[in-house]
Amino acid sequence: METLAYRFEHGSRALPAQAQVVGVVGSGNLEVLIESAPLNGACAIVIKTAAVGFGATWEAVMRDFHERWQLADTRIDINDMGATPAVVSLRLDQAVQTMLGDEA
Template sequence: METLHYRFEHGHRALPATSAAVLVGVVGSGNLEVLVEAAPLDGACAIDITTAAVGFGATWQAVVDDFQQRWSLADARIAINDMGATPAVVSLRLDQALENLLGGAP
């Protein structure tokens, strides 16, 4: 298992502090779960990833960079538990979680 941590400063879309956390996906063979919750992070978005696919830090960096570029989250904490999902599935689950939380696309 590998744990990766990313932090993006100065997001523009703050999650409502009163919003409930959102969980999408199921950890299983070749899949992942994403938990998104509001957190007082001085305008930052923190993403923590626990993955069974060791050695893919550059790929994860590209996926989370793309995600943050689309959503520009602030005061948000995201936890990803991964069992080998493809980058497309990761992006899909992240977008699904935010659409559930915010009620629409970026």
């Protein structure tokens, strides 16, 4: 297992207070836990993955996600069992859309 951590400053979109879990950890999939947290406008992401050595790919996917959503005061935990970058992006978008509801 590898643990990766990313922090993106100066987000502009706050999420509601409730936490959400999206996805299921299993062969080739992942789960995303997303919640509001007092982070001075930042978005902090921690990834625990079974796919060791893909830090550059994870960073690119996380940067793309942050550029798309610009989340502020948000903590995201990802538990991964080998999901592809497309599935990671889909699950992250699904988590934000679930929290935002009609605002998304």
